[in-house]
Amino acid sequence: MNHNEPMDSTQSVTIIDTHEPYVRSASIVIDAPASVIVDLLAHPDRHGDFDGSGSVKGVQPSAQESATRLALNERFTMSMKVMVPYRIQNEVVEFEEGRCIAWQHMGKHRWRYELEALDANTTIVTETFDARTARIPAALKLMNAYNNNLKSIIATLPRLKALAESTQP
Numbered sequence: 001m002n003h004n005e006p007m008d009s010t011q012s013v014t015i016i017d018t019h020e021p022y023v024r025s026a027s028i029v030i031d032a033p034a035s036v037i038v039d040l041l042a043h044p045d046r047h048g049d050f051d052g053s054g055s056v057k058g059v060q061p062s063a064q065e066s067a068t069r070l071a072l073n074e075r076f077t078m079s080m081k082v083m084v085p086y087r088i089q090n091e092v093v094e095f096e097e098g099r100c101i102a103w104q105h106m107g108k109h110r111w112r113y114e115l116e117a118l119d120a121n122t123t124i125v126t127e128t129f130d131a132r133t134a135r136i137p138a139a140l141k142l143m144n145a146y147n148n149n150l151k152s153i154i155a156t157l158p159r160l161k162a163l164a165e166s167t168q169p
Contacts, residue, residue: 013157015150022131022140024150027124028157032164034098034115034123040164041101041113042069044076044090050163052155053148057081071095076103102130109134109145125160127153 016025030037040046044059057079070076072095080086093110094102102112109131116124129149131137140146 012161013154015154016126018128020132022134022137022146023128024146024153025126025128026150026153026157027126028161029118030123030125030161030164031121032123032167033121034117036167037113037115037123037125037160037164038098038101039069040160040167042071042095044070044078046163047078050156050160051152052157052159053152057085070101070103104133107135107140109137109140125157127157127160129153 012028014027016027018025040050047059048056059076059078070092072092074092075089076092077087077089080088088105090103090105092101092103094100094112098115098117100112100114102110104110109129110133112126112128112130114126114128116126118124129146129152131140131145134140
């Protein structure tokens with residue numbers, strides 16, 4: 001992946017050229033330990049606090065699903081709204097404590113967060129919309145999902161940064 005210059009220096013978001021037609025990605029430096037950031041990412045009830053798309057409305061608890069902190073193979077259902085309200089079940093498909101979490105729903109495309117600790121209190125977070133695993137990646141293109149998800153990533157990362165930096169112990 002090649003890192004380009006930040007799109008907007010006030011936001012400090014760097015769009016990443018992945019050289020992959022089905023992948024959109026960007027990163028940000030957060031002045032917080034990776035453990036603080038992964039705790040936010042691993043709690044679906046916090047996703048609406050940093051979601052930049054405006055589509056995440058909340059978590060739907062279920063007896064069969066994770067009620068608190070996510071881990072590999074955990075399932076969680078989110079209330080969403082893109083024109084109309086709906087619920088979607090997700091599954092954590094990648095998880096490495098303090099380094100990576102990714103989930104997907106029935107469409108099989110993934111939302112991934114990778115964390116790279118620069119030091120004990122500074123972390124680079126890269127968010128990726130990855131449709132290489134999608135059931136029908138071409139359909140996502142027709143829906144403009146690639147551009148829309150990149151816009152959402154650009155809006156989400158500064159919100160995650162502000163939240164993580166304000167919730168440090």
